[in-house]
Amino acid sequence: MERSIVFAGFGGQGILFAGKVLARAAMAEDREVFWIPSYGPEMRGGTASCTVIVGDEPIGSPIVDEPDAAVVLNPPSYAKFAAHVAPGGLLVVNETLVGEAAERGDVHELRIPCTRLAKDAGDDSLVSVVALGALVGYLGLVRPASIRAAIREVVGARRPDVLAADLAAFDAGHRVGARRRPHEDRVTVPA
Amino acid sequence: MSVTIPEGARVVFGRPELLLDRTTHYCPGCGHGVVHRLVAEVLGELGLGPRTIAVAPVGCAVFAYEYLGVDFVEAPHGRAPAVATGIRRVRPEAFVLTYQGDGDLAAIGTGEIVHAAARGELLTAVFVNNGIYGMTGGQMAPTTLLGQRSTSTPLGREASLHGYPVPMTEMLAVLPGVAYAARGSVADSVAIGRTKRYLRRACEVQLEGRGFAIVEVISNCPVGWGMTPQASIERLKEVVATAYPPGVIVDRTASAPAAPAPAAGATAAGGAAPGEPDAPAER
Amino acid sequence: MTTAPVPVRPAPTPVGVAVRRHGRRVLMKGNEAIAEAAIQAGCDAYFGYPITPQAELLEWMARRMPEEGRAFVQAESELGAINMALGAAAAGARVLVSSSSPGISLMAEAMSYMAGSEVPVVLVNVMRGGPGLGSIGPSQSDYFQATKGHGHGDYRVPVLAPASIAEAMELTADAFEIAERYRTPVMILADGILGQAMEPVELAFRAPPRLDPDWVLGGAAGRPPRVVRSLHLLPEDLERHNVHLQAKFATITDREVRSAGEHLEDADLAVVAYGTAARVARTAVARARAEGIRAGLLRPITLWPFPSAAIAEVATRVRGALVVELSAGQMVEDVRLAVEGRVPVAFTGRTGGIVPSPAEVVAALRRLDAATGPRTREASR
Numbered sequence: 110m111e112r113s114i115v116f117a118g119f120g121g122q123g124i125l126f127a128g129k130v131l132a133r134a135a136m137a138e139d140r141e142v143f144w145i146p147s148y149g150p151e152m153r154g155g156t157a158s159c160t161v162i163v164g165d166e167p168i169g170s171p172i173v174d175e176p177d178a179a180v181v182l183n184p185p186s187y188a189k190f191a192a193h194v195a196p197g198g199l200l201v202v203n204e205t206l207v208g209e210a211a212e213r214g215d216v217h218e219l220r221i222p223c224t225r226l227a228k229d230a231g232d233d234s235l236v237s238v239v240a241l242g243a244l245v246g247y248l249g250l251v252r253p254a255s256i257r258a259a260i261r262e263v264v265g266a267r268r269p270d271v272l273a274a275d276l277a278a279f280d281a282g283h284r285v286g287a288r289r290r291p292h293e294d295r296v297t298v299p300a
Numbered sequence: 301m302s303v304t305i306p307e308g309a310r311v312v313f314g315r316p317e318l319l320l321d322r323t324t325h326y327c328p329g330c331g332h333g334v335v336h337r338l339v340a341e342v343l344g345e346l347g348l349g350p351r352t353i354a355v356a357p358v359g360c361a362v363f364a365y366e367y368l369g370v371d372f373v374e375a376p377h378g379r380a381p382a383v384a385t386g387i388r389r390v391r392p393e394a395f396v397l398t399y400q401g402d403g404d405l406a407a408i409g410t411g412e413i414v415h416a417a418a419r420g421e422l423l424t425a426v427f428v429n430n431g432i433y434g435m436t437g438g439q440m441a442p443t444t445l446l447g448q449r450s451t452s453t454p455l456g457r458e459a460s461l462h463g464y465p466v467p468m469t470e471m472l473a474v475l476p477g478v479a480y481a482a483r484g485s486v487a488d489s490v491a492i493g494r495t496k497r498y499l500r501r502a503c504e505v506q507l508e509g510r511g512f513a514i515v516e517v518i519s520n521c522p523v524g525w526g527m528t529p530q531a532s533i534e535r536l537k538e539v540v541a542t543a544y545p546p547g548v549i550v551d552r553t554a555s556a557p558a559a560p561a562p563a564a565g566a567t568a569a570g571g572a573a574p575g576e577p578d579a580p581a582e583r
Numbered sequence: 584m585t586t587a588p589v590p591v592r593p594a595p596t597p598v599g600v601a602v603r604r605h606g607r608r609v610l611m612k613g614n615e616a617i618a619e620a621a622i623q624a625g626c627d628a629y630f631g632y633p634i635t636p637q638a639e640l641l642e643w644m645a646r647r648m649p650e651e652g653r654a655f656v657q658a659e660s661e662l663g664a665i666n667m668a669l670g671a672a673a674a675g676a677r678v679l680v681s682s683s684s685p686g687i688s689l690m691a692e693a694m695s696y697m698a699g700s701e702v703p704v705v706l707v708n709v710m711r712g713g714p715g716l717g718s719i720g721p722s723q724s725d726y727f728q729a730t731k732g733h734g735h736g737d738y739r740v741p742v743l744a745p746a747s748i749a750e751a752m753e754l755t756a757d758a759f760e761i762a763e764r765y766r767t768p769v770m771i772l773a774d775g776i777l778g779q780a781m782e783p784v785e786l787a788f789r790a791p792p793r794l795d796p797d798w799v800l801g802g803a804a805g806r807p808p809r810v811v812r813s814l815h816l817l818p819e820d821l822e823r824h825n826v827h828l829q830a831k832f833a834t835i836t837d838r839e840v841r842s843a844g845e846h847l848e849d850a851d852l853a854v855v856a857y858g859t860a861a862r863v864a865r866t867a868v869a870r871a872r873a874e875g876i877r878a879g880l881l882r883p884i885t886l887w888p889f890p891s892a893a894i895a896e897v898a899t900r901v902r903g904a905l906v907v908e909l910s911a912g913q914m915v916e917d918v919r920l921a922v923e924g925r926v927p928v929a930f931t932g933r934t935g936g937i938v939p940s941p942a943e944v945v946a947a948l949r950r951l952d953a954a955t956g957p958r959t960r961e962a963s964r
Contacts, residue, residue: 129781132610136783144610144781148636148719167747169866171776171859172938350804353674356812365810371800373673374812376696379666382658386670386678387800389654390628394674394802412666415659 111164112250113173116237117190118182118203120157123237127180128159130263131241134255135163143168156185163250178248180240181207182223191216201244201286203236219247219289226281231274238275242282247290253283316340318349318369325363327434329529331486331519332360335428336367338492339399342499343370346507348395353387355380359401360434370397378409381416384423395506396422402429406442406468413472417512420477424502425514427469430521431540438524442466445543450524465543469516473550479511481549485518487537491546498548510556518544607786613748613777616784617681617707618643620752623788624759626705627676628654630664632686635719636775637709640681661689668704669693673811675799677759681707683775684725685716687733694768695734698828699813701798703762705755707771709778710909712936720936721775721859726913729772730887737825739832741769741839742886744857748782753789754884760791765835766798772886774909776859776938835888842890843882844897846872850879852951853897855918856907857883859938864907867944874945876952878905886914891921898922902955907944908932927955 116128125146135142146159160176162168175195181187182203194200196215205224221243223236230239238260245256257276264272305311315321319340326332343349352370356362358377365372375383380398388396405413405427416423432450433439439452443465447456457465473481480502484495495517502513518540520532527535611619618640621629629648631641641657648655654671658664661682668680682690687708697704710725712718729742741761745751754771762769800809815821846868847853856864861882871878881897883890898904903926906915915930922928931947933939 129610132781136608136610139608142610142783145776146779148775148779168782168862169869170863170941171780172863172940174940174942351802353800353802355670362814365808365812369803369808371803371808372810372812373670373800374696374700374810374814375666375669376692379662379669379693382663382666383670383673385656385663386628386630386667386672386676387674388670389656389667390671390676390678391674391801411659412663415663419656 111162111166111168112178112248113160113162113176114244114250115158115160115173115176115179115190115193116240117156117158117179117186118237121234122157122182123235124157124182125159126263127237127241128161130238130256130259131161131163131245131251133259133262134251135161137255137258138251140165140251141168143171145171156183156189158186158190178244180237180244182236182240183207199244199247201240201247203240205236217247217291219243219286221282221285223282226285227278230277230281232271232278235275235278238278239282242279242284243286244282246283246286246288248286249290253279316344318344320367320369322367324367326360327521327523329520329522329532330360330434331430331517331521332428334486334492335426335495335517335519336364338496338499339397339426340368342496342503343395343397346500346503348503351393352395352397353391354397354399355384355387357398357400357404359404361399361401361428362435364399378404378407379412380404380409381412381421381423381425385416385419385421388421388423395424395503397424397426399426400428401434402427402431402441402443402468403433406466413468414475417472417475417478417514420479420511422506422509423512424506425512426499427514427516428519429468429516429544430519430524431465432521432524434521434524438521438526443468443544445539449526467544469514469549472514475512476552477512478514478550479552479556480505480513481516482514482551483516483518483544483546483549485536485541485546486520487518487533487541494546505553508553510553516544518546608783609786610781611748611784612639612781613751613773613779614639614709615643616748616752617755617771617773618647618679620755620788621679621705621759622647622651622653623790624756625677625790625793626653626679626759628656628668628671628678630656630658630667630671630678630680632658632661632664632682634661634683634686636711636721636778637681637683637707640707640709640778644679661686662693665690665693665704665706668706669697669702672697672702672704673700673800675796675801677763678704679707680704681709683709683711684713684722685711687725687728691728691733693734694740695736695738696813697768698734698738698740699736699824700811701766701828702768702811703759703766704768705758705762705771706768707773710772710774712934718936719775721777721909721938722934722936723774723858723860723909724911724913724934725772726886726908726910729770730889730917738828739835739887740767741765741835741888742772743769744772744884744886745777746858746861746882748777748780749784750884751777752784756789756791761835761839763791763794763796765831766796767831767835772858774859775936839885840888840890840892841884842893843884844893845880845882846877847879847881847897847900849877850897850900851877851902852948852955853879853881853901853904854907854944854948855881855883855894855904855914857886857914860907860909860932863939863941864944866941867907867948870941870945871948876948878948883914889917889921891917894918894921895923895925898925901926903927903929903951905929905931905944905947905951907939907947909938910934927951
């Protein structure tokens with residue numbers, strides 16, 4: 110089964126990083142994965158976004174009509190992507206920056222105080238990691254252990270000083286996401 | 301062509317080994333033949349023939365590979381310094397020579413020559429300036445002098461209409477990557493002898509790994525200038541040499557540390573130290 | 584001049600399938616994967632100039648080539664870069680150059696010279712939208728330029744079109760081999776998506792064997808001087824040279840054409856697409872099949888030589904063909920030439936850096952299905 114997730118927010122919120130961590134985690138589970146950023150002038154400040162497609166079969170179209178989930182960390186991203194999520198899909202919203210809730214009744218909206226949770230974890234800039242935790246906690250897309258391993262791999266190599274905060278931010282988001290997961294959908298996810 | 305030398309006689313003037321025994325396509329009185337001979341003599345005397353890779357231009361000297369007995373690659377118009385850079389970077393042991401005219405080097409190829417010089421590529425550039433596009437029928441070149449008639453400036457080059465002549469070698473000489481820049485002439489035997497010394501020095505500069513070296517040679521184009529060969533030589537001496545005075549334009553070889561020729565992977569360009577152009581040694 | 588029957592080779596990999604061999608699996612950006620594949624293939628020298636969306640290829644080379652003790656130059660222009668490549672390749676080096684559409688236009692002159700003087704260089708075009716400065720978005724609007732154009736004169740250049748990052752890596756090694764075997768420039772035609780995306784790839788590389796060419800320049804020591812040139816001023820000489828080149832192009836057409844097919848065995852409709860468009864088409868074919876339209880995909884991997892024979896053969900078995908491109912319709916002309924009017928050939932495409940969505944392609948398939956007669960649903964129901 111193929112799942113597509115859009116990550117969007119301000120440049121500097123760790124949008125591309127969150128997508129890469131998810132892609133690495135999926136790869137480590139021997140899944141097929143495709144990561145594509147919005148590139149060009151956009152990436153030099155302003156809004157940034159990337160799409161991650163995870164599947165069990167080779168990924169076909171790199172362009173997604175309707176993503177299964179969108180992680181939106183600022184108001185412009187919310188305005189741009191909320192309307193495109195597939196019916197029945199998931200919106201992970203950074204409640205700290207995005208005030209209003211969606212008009213749509215056909216998607217699950219997971220509102221997370223990403224900035225506060227990131228701050229509690231030790232670094233308030235890790236909003237995308239919190240949101241990634243919530244996404245994974247809610248969707249069970251990949252095993253949390255795979256995400257933690259991917260974070261260790263990427264962050265541990267370059268910035269070991271912030272590794273603990275990254276892991277804590279992911280766990281904080283994951284707890285919220287897993288708790289909010291609709292009971293009937295809940296499956297056992299090995300840690 | 302082999303000649304039997306009688307006993308007791310000695311050769312005082314022969315064909316350099318690297319100047320192939322062919323009749324050139326150059327017009328009667330053209331200076332290219334003299335420059336070809338000088339290049340062949342210098343390469344031969346320095347023993348560089350077997351390790352030279354030369355780059356031919358587009359223009360009258362396009363057939364240089366027919367006359368000089370070294371490996372040659374033909375470059376698109378103006379691109380010889382880029383082609384030579386590619387060779388330089390993968391053939392550290394080679395001696396790399398470019399031969400270009402003034403249309404090729406000073407008009408369409410300005411970007412390539414400027415940046416090869418700026419990188420201090422270990423190249424020896426021969427730049428023949430006859431102030432005209434000879435091959436295409438005598439049109440204005442970037443080096444055409446003010447007032448000079450050509451088939452595209454029938455009333456003479458006028459600054460307000462056609463711009464000013466480009467002193468290319470002086471412009472290049474301000475670049476720190478240029479270890480040696482000189483201007484010679486084919487006007488007479490004294491000038492030719494001096495030009496040969498410049499060419500030899502420009503080759504040695506490459507061998508010493510000191511940086512980019514260029515020798516401009518002001519030359520005549522009797523057909524393009526609409527003159528007899530003799531009159532064209534007079535003009536070269538009286539008029540052209542005034543606008544483009546022969547001499548050493550810059551010599552940084554004393555201050556430029558000798559650098560090893562770039563290995564295939566070397567990213568550092570040349571061996572010239574940045575700094576102000578040194579005083580000309582000879583003007 | 585070259586109308587010999589074309590043998591169709593089975594494709595090395597279906598669209599998007601990562602090759603599972605023995606290397607470690609890592610996530611790599613397309614631009615970087617091509618660069619590393621070139622290094623591992625034995626690339627001796629790289630010359631480039633920054634342009635989006637291929638700048639990461641240059642940056643990768645800027646770091647890695649010196650590490651490997653090989654040549655890297657950031658040139659003053661694309662003109663400089665491609666001519667440095669000409670020089671280095673004439674001197675016997677294995678050379679890579681990369682750029683994106685507007686830069687490739689600047690390289691057109693040297694492409695013609697290299698084809699004429701038979702200098703093997705591999706050139707990567709990570710296509711962006713045009714004409715002119717266009718956009719930096721992904722595009723396939725350089726198909727004409729790559730397969731029929733760039734410079735002046737009667738010449739062809741093999742064009743390889745990967746549809747995944749893994750395939751781009753394989754084709755990079757293949758490109759060097761083809762270039763050297765036939766003494767010709769070879770182009771790898773990718774697009775902004777393939778350049779910018781990351782996919783898991785196996786770190787399994789191939790370095791084509793070195794030939795011992797008798798024409799490269801290295802100084803005339805102990806042999807007569809050699810000349811690498813495209814100038815043949817006498818008409819008889821130039822025609823002889825052209826006849827030689829055309830014979831070479833015929834051989835390449837004969838031996839190097841590649842395409843891949845999926846679900847074509849029972850297909851009523853054939854989608855023809857390459858590169859990123861083929862991936863969109865692949866998803867669209869699956870969706871169309873789910874709703875009872877028996878579609879299949881024919882994916883050219885070489886754009887020149889074009890898999891005309893494979894397309895002609897499929898055209899005898901289907902009711903219609905749909906060409907999908909990230910352009911206003913370029914390859915569709917070659918598909919129509921191959922189909923020779925046997926069945927209708929429809930087109931759908933987007934320009935400007937927009938990638939057609941699977942939904943758009945499915946809609947085009949529905950229209951073609953309706954226009955070409957009753958469908959046969961039993962098999963998929």
